[in-house]
Amino acid sequence: MIPFLDLKKINARYSGAFENALNSVLDSGWYILGKNVSAFENEYANYCGTRHCIGVANGLDALILILEGYKQLGIIKDADEVLVPSNTYIASILAISRAGLVPVLVEPSIESYLLDPNLIEAKISSKTKAILPVHLYGQLCDMDKINAIAGKHGLKVIEDSAQSHGAIYNGRRSGNLADASGFSFYPGKNLGALGDAGAVTTDDDALADIIMAMRNYGGVIKYQNLYQGLNSRLDELQAAILRFKLPALDEENNRRKEIASCYLKKIKNPKIILPYCRNMDGHVWHLFVVRTTERDAFQKYLIDNNIQTIIHYPIPPHKQPAYSFWNELNYPVSELIHREVISLPISPVMTDDEVDAVIECLNNYK
Ligand SMILES: *Cc1c(COP(=O)(O)O)cnc(C)c1O
Numbered sequence: 001m002i003p004f005l006d007l008k009k010i011n012a013r014y015s016g017a018f019e020n021a022l023n024s025v026l027d028s029g030w031y032i033l034g035k036n037v038s039a040f041e042n043e044y045a046n047y048c049g050t051r052h053c054i055g056v057a058n059g060l061d062a063l064i065l066i067l068e069g070y071k072q073l074g075i076i077k078d079a080d081e082v083l084v085p086s087n088t089y090i091a092s093i094l095a096i097s098r099a100g101l102v103p104v105l106v107e108p109s110i111e112s113y114l115l116d117p118n119l120i121e122a123k124i125s126s127k128t129k130a131i132l133p134v135h136l137y138g139q140l141c142d143m144d145k146i147n148a149i150a151g152k153h154g155l156k157v158i159e160d161s162a163q164s165h166g167a168i169y170n171g172r173r174s175g176n177l178a179d180a181s182g183f184s185f186y187p188g189k190n191l192g193a194l195g196d197a198g199a200v201t202t203d204d205d206a207l208a209d210i211i212m213a214m215r216n217y218g219g220v221i222k223y224q225n226l227y228q229g230l231n232s233r234l235d236e237l238q239a240a241i242l243r244f245k246l247p248a249l250d251e252e253n254n255r256r257k258e259i260a261s262c263y264l265k266k267i268k269n270p271k272i273i274l275p276y277c278r279n280m281d282g283h284v285w286h287l288f289v290v291r292t293t294e295r296d297a298f299q300k301y302l303i304d305n306n307i308q309t310i311i312h313y314p315i316p317p318h319k320q321p322a323y324s325f326w327n328e329l330n331y332p333v334s335e336l337i338h339r340e341v342i343s344l345p346i347s348p349v350m351t352d353d354e355v356d357a358v359i360e361c362l363n364n365y366k
Pocket of ligand 1: 058059061088091092160186
């Protein structure tokens with residue numbers, strides 16, 4: 001079986017380093033908000049090119065904390081609106097709801113599956129305060145256009161970078177392309193921990209100060225609470241593990257790009273629509289997503305040929321029971337994408353033989 005994503009193989013390469021990480025944390029006797037977290041925050045801020053990185057518990061919290069931070073700063077208030085793509089992973093939308101704000105769905109482009117900048121302005125109302133573009137599948141959104149629209153209307157732009165660690169746009173990395181950015185280090189992401197982990201990056205000093213406090217019950221000094229915060233900390237052990245993996249991120253992303261280039265060049269089947277890639281710098285191929293009108297049959301064919309695939313994502317957010325008040329609405333581009341997408345195996349540990357086998361199998365699909 002060619003696995004969709006062999007996490008065991010990915011992490012086995014670091015097992016020696018991980019044992020050192022565990023021992024150093026054990027020896028320190030300090031497990032929460034210690035030297036590994038601050039060191040990782042510095043290293044990841046440097047990598048992204050931002051002034052600040054704040055480690056948090058997961059990617060969902062990273063986005064919630066950014067929005068809560070803007071509320072504390074008086075820039076956003078309860079019931080204000082945030083524009084978000086209608087075809088994202090549910091967490092981008094949940095973050096907006098959780099922060100007491102109203103998500104307003106904007107359709108993606110059918111070519112890139114990313115937020116369509118041409119549809120943004122029609123959705124802006126007097127209550128709109130921010131745009132939350134999602135760099136879905138690892139490809140960066142058209143940030144020049146999005147930032148220009150935001151500038152014209154006085155909106156904040158918050159990147160959802162949970163799938164785009166390391167991707168580059170005009171010489172700058174994901175996480176440094178807007179006012180603030182949320183990252184997830186969930187095990188399956190391009191930079192993955194051995195459990196839940198996340199971070200916020202930003203150049204905004206005031207926002208960073210508030211999030212530093214908000215993630216730790218609302219205070220940086222023990223038992224002094226400036227805000228009604230939450231407990232959303234990156235822990236020492238996950239930070240130590242991420243510090244070992246960060247230096248290999250670019251190399252791992254390059255291997256993903258190599259595999260994606262092979263797929264793009266060699267998969268030739270009229271029944272399969274390949275992904276659009278604006279440029280290889282701006283895409284780190286978290287997922288390689290193709291489309292077909294006969295998805296069920298295609299997925300079964302691949303399983304019969306020992307190739308594992310996953311659907312990202314089978315149900316559009318507006319059709320989820322969690323958002324029942326949207327269920328009757330129509331977002332046709334999103335619905336088409338959710339109906340037809342299927343993700344092929346891609347990972348830094350896939351071998352050339354496995355890549356060739358996937359290509360051959362797809363080309364033989366009738
Ligand atoms: C994974 C993911 C998140 C959430 O990250 P968690 O760490 O799982 O909370 C948010 N947005 C997108 C686009 C994601 O893929």
